[in-house]
Amino acid sequence: MLFLKLFLLFSFFSFTFSLETFNSHLLPRPLIIRYPEDIETQFEKIDEELKLQCTSWRFAVETNNLSPWKTIPEECVGYIKEYMTGRGYKVDLERVLNEAGVYAKSVELSGDGKDVWVFDIDETLLSNLPYYVEHGYGLEIFDPVEFDKWVQRGMAPAIEPSLKLYEKVLNLGFKVFLLTGRSEKQRSVTIENLTKAGFQSWDKLILRDSEDHGKLATVFKSEKRSKMVEEGYRILGNSGDQWSDLLGCAPSIRSFKLPNPMYYIP
């Protein structure tokens, strides 16, 4: 009996060991890919770094620190998309337009009809976001033919906080001058689009005439502002999404830079 027991025990052991040898070398091992344990933390860190770099790029854009640029950085497309379609853009717009409203209300107008607020149009009163959603939020190089088709549709919606400021300054008694880089040929569709979007009246609508084509926006807009000043107007407020709307000669007493990380106009 003891002999039988010992025999069975040894048989069992030898079988077990042979099986183990067999298993570990000849049959495929289960395919479990082991990620590092902190893989989620690592992904979060990469994501955070990208956000930091793209926020820094946006800061450089909005402070006019970059040399003229043609497209947004490829790695920031997701960031810009999230900013433009999420709450970031809305919050920034509301802040700057609220600030402008507080200032407008604080200004004592002369009452002689010479107090002016200047507004740019694209990305200031009207939003071309529906176009840019279809064109990579600024990742694609600007296509003037395609963009012109979009403008001709006259479908750009109002930037709502701008519409509120617009109505406010009109009610306060400012003269409202619209100064845009759009061509004189686009006058009627621009009027149509503005009206449809809720902008009912203005005192001047200044577009690029044939003699203005080829001029940098800063030069064109500076010339037009200088002319306003020559005519006795006082430019008390100026709203634009490009620094070329705001810098140069005959600057406004207060300028308000609306956010726009999608394109740059020198």
Add this chain to the structure above:
Amino acid sequence: MLFLKLFLLFSFFSFTFSLETFNSHLLPRPLIIRYPEDIETQFEKIDEELKLQCTSWRFAVETNNLSPWKTIPEECVGYIKEYMTGRGYKVDLERVLNEAGVYAKSVELSGDGKDVWVFDIDETLLSNLPYYVEHGYGLEIFDPVEFDKWVQRGMAPAIEPSLKLYEKVLNLGFKVFLLTGRSEKQRSVTIENLTKAGFQSWDKLILRDSEDHGKLATVFKSEKRSKMVEEGYRILGNSGDQWSDLLGCAPSIRSFKLPNPMYYIP
């Protein structure tokens, strides 16, 4: 025997029930506070909203959209602290100073010794962060007496990416003019501090003289830049952390706005 069993059973039951009654009404119940199940998500949302609002405030500061402000918003102290002491500030500094360096290298100098780069000093070449760490990162109202004591110690460290740009423009052959809102009385301690921090040479160090006190920084700096232009200098680059360093008359061909969400100088 059966009777005994039944008796014990009923006794046990009655005792158990009486205990339960006793427990649930007279003894204090265990103090388990139940948070809503999504409490972490809710905290994250509040945190994200605060970050969004403070980032938006910082952009309004850096784009010069706010009316003159005296202290940072109380709810943004944590955000500004994280920005100034974490990677945000460093990354922003490196980007703008790198951009300035690329521009400086691209400029063709005339070689007549009239090509100028203007630098502001505080928060441009020298960092007062050690002072602001002790004063709430801009939450405390500016105390000129306390700040003066800090300046007199001459211990402000260099902003490293600025030091690199500084050396670069000197090597490229620019004349370097330092234009600061510091008082003429602080000339010697300023020279001492600059030298200690690694800024070895410059062509002019312009401080506020007695006649300049009380002038807005924009006015003071514009006057000094205009004088440079009158003397035949060409201002090709200008670095400053305040818009009052950069805007106004005789502006530079390119201006570089360094980040500073801690204080505002009109």
